[in-house]
Amino acid sequence: MNTLTGSLADLGWHPYFQQQISLEELENTVPARVVAQHRSELEVATENGNHNFPVTPSMPQITVGDWVLLDTTGGFVRLLDRQSCFRRKTAGSQSTEQLIAANVDTAFIVCSLNEDFNLNRIERYLSLIHDAGAEPVVVLTKKDLCDDYEPYQQQVQTLGPLLSVIAVNALEPAARAALLPWCQSGRTVVLLGSSGTGKSTLTNTLLQEQKQATAAIREDDAKGRHTTTGRSLLHLPEGGMVLDTPGMRELQLVDMQSGVLATFADIEELAQQCRFTDCQHHNEPGCAVKAAVESDELDERRLTNYRKLLREQALNAASLAERRASDKALGKFYKRVMGESVKNKRGSG
Ligand SMILES: Nc1nc2c(ncn2[C@@H]2O[C@H](COP(=O)(O)OP(=O)(O)O)[C@@H](O)[C@H]2O)c(=O)[nH]1
Ligand SMILES: [Mg+2]
Numbered sequence: 117m118n119t120l121t122g123s124l125a126d127l128g129w130h131p132y133f134q135q136q137i138s139l140e141e142l143e144n145t146v147p148a149r150v151v152a153q154h155r156s157e158l159e160v161a162t163e164n165g166n167h168n169f170p171v172t173p174s175m176p177q178i179t180v181g182d183w184v185l186l187d188t189t190g191g192f193v194r195l196l197d198r199q200s201c202f203r204r205k206t207a208g209s210q211s212t213e214q215l216i217a218a219n220v221d222t223a224f225i226v227c228s229l230n231e232d233f234n235l236n237r238i239e240r241y242l243s244l245i246h247d248a249g250a251e252p253v254v255v256l257t258k259k260d261l262c263d264d265y266e267p268y269q270q271q272v273q274t275l276g277p278l279l280s281v282i283a284v285n286a287l288e289p290a291a292r293a294a295l296l297p298w299c300q301s302g303r304t305v306v307l308l309g310s311s312g313t314g315k316s317t318l319t320n321t322l323l324q325e326q327k328q329a330t331a332a333i334r335e336d337d338a339k340g341r342h343t344t345t346g347r348s349l350l351h352l353p354e355g356g357m358v359l360d361t362p363g364m365r366e367l368q369l370v371d372m373q374s375g376v377l378a379t380f381a382d383i384e385e386l387a388q389q390c391r392f393t394d395c396q397h398h399n400e401p402g403c404a405v406k407a408a409v410e411s412d413e414l415d416e417r418r419l420t421n422y423r424k425l426l427r428e429q430a431l432n433a434a435s436l437a438e439r440r441a442s443d444k445a446l447g448k449f450y451k452r453v454m455g456e457s458v459k460n461k462r463g464s465g
């Protein structure tokens with residue numbers, strides 16, 4: 117195995133990816149990181165600079181942050197297994213899942229210290245991040261517009277004793293200093309959060325450059341406008357990479373029971389002490405979860421949200437499975453019809 121060069125490592129190349137490459141591939145292919153999605157092309161970064169290659173129907177679903185192998189002419193060879201992957205159910209009733217980003221080390225949950233502040237929403241993002249396999253950091257923005265931010269910070273901290281919670285003014289260089297530990301060389305960060313919370317502002321502060329368009333907030337409803345459209349991985353001066361995302365209005369969880377359970381590990385632990393192993397924590401005798409709510413050890417809001425997110429992900433997982441099954445059946449049908457038409461052509465020809 118060859119040693120990691122500085123620039124590949126800078127792009128986020130880890131032994132995890134190196135291990136997936138055969139000796140033959142090592143000689144005949146080039147690793148490339150997907151840094152942007154254009155209309156019908158993917159932009160990749162390699163040790164020898166960036167270039168684009170076209171997306172074809174035979175390719176697997178590829179997203180920003182993915183590692184791919186290219187042949188010597190720059191053609192797609194294969195997608196490498198992901199170390200982490202962010203997915204969500206697409207907006208609307210259609211049961212399809214969308215990949216948001218891959219191979220991300222840290223996700224900043226960006227939430228402003230105004231009307232946007234919402235513990236339920238933070239728990240939703242935590243579930244997504246735990247499921248993806250990344251480390252969450254809660255970044256509370258607009259500290260300068262908040263009279264007393266500490267109570268908010270403490271509320272977020274109740275979601276997990278080990279959770280990093282940082283309050284910043286995203287417009288100030290101090291925000292950059294506070295977030296630098298997660299932005300070192302070879303690390304990849306994604307910014308998640310509602311529109312108008314300051315993700316693009318933070319990105320610019322981290323880049324020390326006004327690269328991302330930001331929106332002035334409408335004072336009346338504390339909501340920003342959608343200004344970030346494309347998604348691309350940007351290089352930070354420190355060597356890390358950052359992905360700004362547009363606000364996702366409807367962040368539906370999909371098939372991520374493990375993410376929800378990890379986010380609510382405290383409830384899972386309490387549930388171990390319930391008298392019945394299948395306790396639903398409603399009115400069963402000997403319910404340790406209900407007892408914790410009554411003694412104020414557990415926030416009732418948290419229990420309610422835990423139930424809601426579990427239900428939602430189960431529902432979405434089921435509709436997605438149904439969709440996958442019907443896609444598969446449709447695929448088989450097409451294959452059969454196509455096969456028959458080929459046979460017919462042969463027969464008539
Ligand atoms: N005062 C103040 N304004 C902020 C802060 N963070 C963001 N903003 C403003 O909030 C608006 C929305 O920010 P933007 O970065 O576009 O949000 P995004 O939709 O999450 O990318 C912009 O006008 C920013 O200048 C902050 O910490 N303090
Ligand atoms: Mg933005």
Ligand SMILES: [Zn+2]
Pocket residue numbers: 387390395396397398400402403404405406
């Ligand atoms: Zn119980």
